Amino acid sequence: MTFAFHASDWLLLAPELFLTAMGLLLLGLSVALGKTKEDFLAFLATVSVGITGALVAFVATRPERATPILGGAFVVDNFALFFKALVLLSLALTVLASARYVGAAPYPGGEYYALLLFSGVGMLFMASGNNLISIYVALELMALSSYVLAGYFKAEPKSTEAALKYFILGAFSSGVLLYGLSLVYGAGGVMGLPELAKLLASASRSNLLMLGILLILAGLLFKIAAVPFHVWTPDVYEGSPTPVTAFFSVGPKVAAYAILARIFYVAFAKFHADWGFVVALVSAATMVLGNVAALLQSNVKRMLAYSSIANAGYALLGVLGFRTEWGLWGILIYLLAYTFMNFGAFTLIILLESKGYAGESVSDFNGLAKRSMPAAVVMLLFLLSLAGIPPTAGFIGKYYLFTAAMKAGYAWLAILAVVMSAVSLFYYFRIAAAMFFTEGSPAKLKSSYALSAVIAVCAVGTLVIGVVPQPFLEVLKSCVLGR
Amino acid sequence: MGQYLPILVFAVLAAALPIGTIVIARAVQTRRPNAAKLEPYECGVEATTSAFDTRFSVRYFLIAVLFVVFDVETIFLFPWAVMFHRLGLFGLAEMLVFLAILVVGYFYCWKRKALDWA
Numbered sequence: 001m002t003f004a005f006h007a008s009d010w011l012l013l014a015p016e017l018f019l020t021a022m023g024l025l026l027l028g029l030s031v032a033l034g035k036t037k038e039d040f041l042a043f044l045a046t047v048s049v050g051i052t053g054a055l056v057a058f059v060a061t062r063p064e065r066a067t068p069i070l071g072g073a074f075v076v077d078n079f080a081l082f083f084k085a086l087v088l089l090s091l092a093l094t095v096l097a098s099a100r101y102v103g104a105a106p107y108p109g110g111e112y113y114a115l116l117l118f119s120g121v122g123m124l125f126m127a128s129g130n131n132l133i134s135i136y137v138a139l140e141l142m143a144l145s146s147y148v149l150a151g152y153f154k155a156e157p158k159s160t161e162a163a164l165k166y167f168i169l170g171a172f173s174s175g176v177l178l179y180g181l182s183l184v185y186g187a188g189g190v191m192g193l194p195e196l197a198k199l200l201a202s203a204s205r206s207n208l209l210m211l212g213i214l215l216i217l218a219g220l221l222f223k224i225a226a227v228p229f230h231v232w233t234p235d236v237y238e239g240s241p242t243p244v245t246a247f248f249s250v251g252p253k254v255a256a257y258a259i260l261a262r263i264f265y266v267a268f269a270k271f272h273a274d275w276g277f278v279v280a281l282v283s284a285a286t287m288v289l290g291n292v293a294a295l296l297q298s299n300v301k302r303m304l305a306y307s308s309i310a311n312a313g314y315a316l317l318g319v320l321g322f323r324t325e326w327g328l329w330g331i332l333i334y335l336l337a338y339t340f341m342n343f344g345a346f347t348l349i350i351l352l353e354s355k356g357y358a359g360e361s362v363s364d365f366n367g368l369a370k371r372s373m374p375a376a377v378v379m380l381l382f383l384l385s386l387a388g389i390p391p392t393a394g395f396i397g398k399y400y401l402f403t404a405a406m407k408a409g410y411a412w413l414a415i416l417a418v419v420m421s422a423v424s425l426f427y428y429f430r431i432a433a434a435m436f437f438t439e440g441s442p443a444k445l446k447s448s449y450a451l452s453a454v455i456a457v458c459a460v461g462t463l464v465i466g467v468v469p470q471p472f473l474e475v476l477k478s479c480v481l482g483r
Numbered sequence: 484m485g486q487y488l489p490i491l492v493f494a495v496l497a498a499a500l501p502i503g504t505i506v507i508a509r510a511v512q513t514r515r516p517n518a519a520k521l522e523p524y525e526c527g528v529e530a531t532t533s534a535f536d537t538r539f540s541v542r543y544f545l546i547a548v549l550f551v552v553f554d555v556e557t558i559f560l561f562p563w564a565v566m567f568h569r570l571g572l573f574g575l576a577e578m579l580v581f582l583a584i585l586v587v588g589y590f591y592c593w594k595r596k597a598l599d600w601a
Contacts, residue, residue: 005573024587031594 008064012076015055015084016124022048023117030110038109042099042450045113049092049120056084072192073131082332082479083127083258090251090339091120093457096450097347098243105153105241112152116247119145123255132181132191135259139177139223142252143170149247150240162239169222169232177219183212196267205271213268213275220263223256224312227285234297237305242353242360245301246346249308250339257315261331265322265481272323279320280413286313287420294427300349300362303427304342307386310424311338314401314417321404325477330404332476334397337465341385341394344458348379351451365431367440375445376435378459383428385462388421393465396473545597556585 010017022044029041059065065076094116102109122142129135147170151163185191187209188199203209222229237245268275290310297303315334321327352364369376385392398421405414434440465472523530563570563578570577592598 005576020584024584027587027591031591 009069011062012059012065012069015052015059016121018055019048019052019117019121023114026110026114030108034108038103041109041113042095045095046092048117049088049095053088056081068130073134074128075130076128077481078479079481080128084124086254086335086339087120087123087127087251091116093343093454094243094247097246097350097454099450100448101241101243101350107152115145115149123251126255127258129259130193136178136181140174142255146252149244150236152241158239162236165232166236173219173222176215180212180215180219183208187212193266200270210274213271217275217278220256220260221282224253225309226282226312226316227289230309233309234302234305238299238301242350246343249342254335257331257335260319264319276320279316280410283313283316284413284416287417291420291423298361300360304345308342314398317401317405317413317417320410321408324407326400326404326407329476330400332479333400337393337397340458340461341382344455344462345382347451347454351447362431362434365434366438368435372445378455379435380432381459381462383432387425387428391466393462396466396469549592549597
């Protein structure tokens with residue numbers, strides 16, 4: 001191994017380096033500005049994410065990205081580029097949805113945006129991680145920033161509780177993941193995923209390896225909040241500031257799916273028969289528990305937390321279906337659709353929040369149709385999409401995922417998924433019924449340009465992918481691993 | 484398993500050294516205690532309270548966290564210093580970047596008054 005400056009390293013790392021620098025700048029500015037000029041900081045954070053997106057687009061056009069850099073630990077294939085774009089989309093939406101919320105909070109906004117960007121840097125590295133160690137470090141960068149973001153309202157007991165629960169359980173699961181990584185390293189002796197795949201191709205099934213794979217799976221299932229590693233989700237989602245909850249429900253999950261898919265598609269494909277069974281059971285349990293528990297919630301953030309648990313169960317079908325291309329397509333299109341529809345739904349909660357930290361109940365949505373018909377219609381669109389009703393993005397995503405499960409020989413799981421989607425209609429329609437058929441407060445809605453823009457982007461995304469999915473699918477079908 | 488033998492030897496030695504030191508000290512020592520000798524060691528200052536029912540400021544917590552943050556960074560400095568000749572200019576630049584990021588964090592702590600006791 002030689003140590004030197006390579007022009008291609010700088011080029012391919014440009015998005016990550018830029019976002020890191022801007023995060024540091026925002027941290028410095030938060031000290032200098034304190035609680036003033038927060039709109040400027042939000043603007044700066046938005047521009048940073050935008051420029052990072054432009055850099056990703058630039059990197060996508062460069063031929064240098066054919067070769068992995070940093071000793072093979074960092075790869076920029078189409079798969080990584082897709083996830084980088086998705087991560088940056090969720091970051092941009094979060095920054096815009098946060099501006100008013102953070103501005104009203106008594107804490108410096110610079111720290112908030114800096115932490116968001118650092119978490120984004122971690123997720124960008126996760127998308128490109130091609131080595132067990134670099135994946136782990138990237139995951140920790142994302143997770144540590146997330147813990148602090150959950151506790152951003154540090155004078156609110158609920159926020160502190162969310163941060164503490166998230167931190168303790170997150171640190172524990174990271175330990176489990178790391179233990180799994182060390183066992184796999186012990187069995188193989190290499191850290192790079194392609195090297196590991198090559199080695200395992202000729203290796204026989206050993207208990208050490210199986211335990212390692214199982215522990216890695218458990219650690220990653222925690223990050224995507226799959227049953228039985230989901231217990232932290234409702235409390236953390238409820239206690240965190242709502243824009244942070246919206247961010248948690250998309251960004252970190254998307255990034256965790258990126259590494260889950262890459263590790264299990266590339267390195268452990270050979271032992272599919274072993275881990276596939278576990279993933280199938282987890283997926284079934286996640287879909288059932290997520291949807292059934294959501295029926296019982298009256299706090300809308302908790303309801304959407306369980307809904308996002310259920311959604312993690314659907315997306316696991318794509319991990320199972322990796323033998324045909326449908327599995328990967330399903331994950332990609334579903335995560336794209338999920339980012340739009342779930343973020344949109346959470347943004348409406350931010351818009352309607354009436355009692356601050358006292359709790360956001362389903363009754364906040366009472367009579368929304370009378371207060372603002374467009375808001376009610378858009379929320380209905382997000383709910384229909386989350387339930388998987390055509391012609392919305394959620395339907396296209398589920399169609400691909402369920403087909404992937406059928407093609408992989410998990411017909412029972414696909415049927416269960418359809419049944420559970422039907423169950424989910426009950427709780428999504430509770431919100432819809434509250435909006436259209438219940439009298440509510442006559443107070444006028446106070447939106448902001450940023451919030452309206454976020455809702456508009458999410459609504460357009462949800463609708464366009466649902467109505468004309470072809471162009472999106474064409475792009476996604478080229479987003480395979482290693483190209 | 485033969486390759487793990489040095490680790491076993493190392494573990495045995497690591498355990499034997501402190502145990503051995505204590506046992507030998509017990510065996511050869513002369514015990515002539517007096518009040519002054521039995522006092523808890525407090526860096527030469529007379530202990531004012533009992534060690535058990537004393538409360539101390541929660542501000543120590545912040546100091547401890549800062550200590551851990553800026554102490555762990557030295558773990559990266561040691562292997563870097565050992566490998567410095569092979570890493571060359573590249574290594575120097577990388578370490579300067581690393582330290583620059585830490586300095587930003589240090590200034591942040593400083594300006595946010597994390598280092599002020601008052």
